[in-house]
Amino acid sequence: MSTLDSVRRAQETPDERQPYAELGMKDDEYQRVREILGRRPTSSELAIYSVMWSEHCSYKSSKVHLRQFGTKAPESEALLVGMGENAGVVDIGDGWAATFKIESHNHPSYVEPHQGAATGVGGIVRDIMSMGARPVAVMDSLRFGGADQPDTRRVLPGVVEGISHYGNCLGLPNIGGEVVFDPCYIGNPLVNALCVGLLRKDQIKLATAPGPGNKVVLFGARTGADGIGGASVLASATFEDESQAKRPAVQVGDPFMEKLLIECCLELYQADVVVGIQDLGAAGVSCATTELAAKGTGGMEVNLNLVPLRDPTLRPEEILMSESQERMMAVVTPDDIAAFMAICDKWDVPATVIGEVTDTGRLVMTWDGEVIVDIPPGTAADEGPVYERPFHEPAGQAALNADGPERLPRPEDLRETLLTLLGSPNLGSKEWVTSQYDRYVRGNTVLAQPADSGMLRISEAMPGAQETTRGIALATDGNGRYAKLDPYTGAQLALAEAYRNVAVTGAKPLAVTNCLNFGSPEDPEVMWQFSEAVRGLADACRTLGVPVTGGNVSFYNQTGSTAINPTPVVGVLGVIDDVAQRVRPGFTAPGLRVLLLGETREEFGGSEWAHVVHGHLGGLPPQADLEAERGLAAVLTEAAARGLLEGSHDLSDGGLAVALAESCLAQGVGCTVTLPGEDAFVELFSESAARALVCVRPEAFDALADLCARHEVPCSGLGLTGGSALTVEGVLDVPVEELREVHASALPRIFG
Known part of the structure; x- marks a missing residue:
């Protein structure tokens, strides 16, 4: 059988029906893939494009607005790595750098609260690892429906347990965040996870695959059936009650493997045997191979038969779409392969060479001797559809803004009003939640909840580090009600509060990450909220002098036609010269x-x-x-x-x-x-x-x-x-x- 049979069959059967709609692709998107390839895609190529062009991975509805974070970015001497990489990196002095990012895991956390939240933590930790850093702390920004709703009683305990279990097993302190209740989040909780890491500023790693002949190594956990299509199924479609049927799309986490992976990666970096590295998160092997190849010398050959599997019955399409956790992909020179494998073996981390870097400009994958993928990798990683979706102010916005609280009766008893607010779910103590997290593991936490921001000392956070008095502070904030009333101002207020929370501890705010949680981008009213929030946040970052280093957009946060309040969550990182002055x-x-x-x-x-x-x-x-x-x-x-x-x-x-x-x-x-x-x-x-x-x-x-x-x-x-x-x-x-x-x-x- 010719190695071109799979592609040739695609060429010879142009009218064969393909399940692109079931994979979340629109008719015009599918036609564009055909134009790129000059034929219909193979089933494996369709799997790659469907997940890489999903809303979650490609930002196809948000790109035109997110560009403002670059065009309006303030000058910053501290910014070392900005948007476009796995996480942003900022210079924090004394030769040190901090990398941080926040991302959403909203829909998986509704379907399966424990695993959805746990793997949200695991995924953001691997983003930080892939920059060459040691993860040193996590935070989480959580939103649920009314506190007394049955749905909240089901979801919240599982989410908190998942965050606690994964973070505690990794030995990472949870130093801050939010827990907010509002009826708009019933059926659609928000689970936004943040991680921060430390590294020497001359040891940054990037997701790139340069050097023809360099080896492509997949290491970490084996690939299973969990999380197949998770990015496109759960994060890129309207969320309705029947989504419980999507439970298999939720990933399953193993924090003990991730802990081994952390230590293994750090030793690999120390040994200088990694040319480029990418974590496997959303879109799994599809994402790692296309992004690495696109940012390198342009080509890669991969043998999917070599991918270690937990389930030997998986087909290549399933391998490509699996979002099994605790996996990384590295590019290694042939001379360093032996040392790389020895370090992985020391940490009991499985590692397998599955391919090689080329300069052909093509990503070629084989299965059972057939070529099943032959695509220009950049078309999947960087050249997905870009939509300028229509948007307009919601029909009831003017009436909403006119219905101010001035008409509400003022309280006669201010003492009782204070006690009512102080005992409400949003303003009451969050100790019931935060006591389940270890805030002080590793011994470097200087401030944690309920302080306005978390703070860590640097020197003792990194083994063998030169002594320094410096520290970093982090805060996350957002207010969906403010953004509902005025998304432009609401986004600015979210940034302002996080910025202020860092400053009240004595730290100087340096940089921003954000997680933008909104309803369906296909709704012009939602897109107006989104465009206004991005515009407001970009303008505020310019005024305050803090650049956006990266983040996440989470669309389709709605049940049926009812969207959540627009909820931009903003994280701010600051630095303090001496933690004793906090x-x-x-x-x-x-x-x-x-x-x-x-x-x-x-x-x-x-x-x-x-x-x-x-x-x-x-x-x-x-x-x-x-x-x-x-x-x-x-x-x-x-x-x-x-x-x-x-x-x-x-x-x-x-x-x-x-x-x-x-x-x-x-x-x-x-x-x-x-x-x-x-x-x-x-x-x-x-x-x-x-x-x-x-x-x-x-x-x-x-x-x-x-x-x-x-x-x-x-x-x-x-x-x-x-x-x-x-x-x-x-x-x-x-x-x-x-x-x-x-x-x-x-x-x-x-x-x-």
Whole structure:
């Protein structure tokens, strides 16, 4: 039988029906593949194009908008690797670099919560590994339907268990994130996982396959039937109730193999035996081979019979589409193959040479002696369809914005209002969730939940590292209600809050990653929300001077025709010169002066008060004052470096009232304060941005006030820390222990 028989059969049977629609391809996409190849694709080629051109892998509906992150990018001396690689890399000083990224695993986590969430963690960890880094911490941003809904009770425990199991087994601290509840996420939870890694800045690895004659090595777990078509089936289609039938498309994770893979990769990098490397995530072998070949010398030959299988009955199409976890693909010179294999054998990591790099410009794969794939790899990896989808403002947007919270009755009892908010699922303690994660494993965690951002020391995080006092801080934030009211401003507010959360710890914000969660791109109203959010985020990054290094777009987050609120989740990484200068959260001792930094306006659109007390969503979100955010961050970071701050906390959901309560709860220290304005309700519960609560020693007050004046940041003295109650003069008085009881019982009361 000729080795060209498979391709020849495709040429000789142009009218043979192919299941392209079942694989998620549109008619015009299928026709374009035929034009590229000059024939119909073989079944294996169809498998490759279907997953590589899926929404999840190709960004076909979002590319035209995401380009703004490049065209509007601010100049950044810190940026070493930007968008287009597995993860962004930034210079953090002293010869060190940090790599970080956030991605979604939303639909798999609804279908099979434990494995969906667990493999979301595993996948993002491998993205970080593929940059040449040691993963050092994870975070997660989670959103569920109403906390009391049966669907949430099914999904949330499994998601938390999956994140906990995988991260804890890897020995990675979970240092922060979010847990948010809103009815719009019923049937479509959001599970966004972030990982950060450290490496020497001269040891960055890239996904490329240069050098004809170099060997292509597949190493890690064997390939199985789990996750076949996961990217195209689960992440690139509208999600409906019958999607439970898609359970086989959810990957199955093995964190113990991933732990071996981490240590194996790090030793391979140390031995300098890796020319290029790519993790196998969405689209599996299809993605790794096409992307490596496209970014190298243009060609690759692969024998699929050599791929180690858990299930020997798998067909080549299934091997190509499998998203089995804990797998990597490396390009290795012939001279280094023996050393590469010896290191893999040391770590009990299976490794197999499955092919060779060429300069033919073709990706050629064989199976049982037949050529089953013969394509230009760039057409699958980089030249997928690009849609300029129509978009327009939602029909009810003007009415939504006109229905502001001004008409809602203001509370008569502000004490009761505070306790209601503090005991709500969104503002209550997340200890029920975070206690299931190990926040301090490896011993390098400096700050973790419930601090505003997580922080890690660098030197001890990397074995054998030269001593340094530096640290990195990370925060993720987003608010779907704000983005529903105004996606442009909502995206900016998400960035502003994460930026502020990093700054209140004393770290300087450096760079951004994002996970953009939206409904169907085929809905013009959803595409308007998406385009506005991207525009807003790109403009805000330029103003704040923090570049987007990469991220993820998650479309089709809807059940039937009902989309989730547009939910751009933004992660910000910052650096601090000396972790000993970090600012601890809240009120850290009695006798300190309490100060409010920033300006308070009457802003309640999308607020927790309107949401929790009245179930109302309407009006406009708070103003995004980016110059004020820059000034506030400058004050916070300089004040921390000068040792002026004893404690700090950002103001966001729930406003000043919740910030005061959480600051009291941080160390069990009360306070007595007087509000700076006459309208107590506005002062306490407005959610105006660009604000922070700090406490300072009395003798440091003048220096901080001068610093605020220099950066044009309003500074209001509120009172003093001390006592056993939160007292707002003439307004409310609540014992700290009552605050703690209400705050701590929010989730246990629902989930047990």
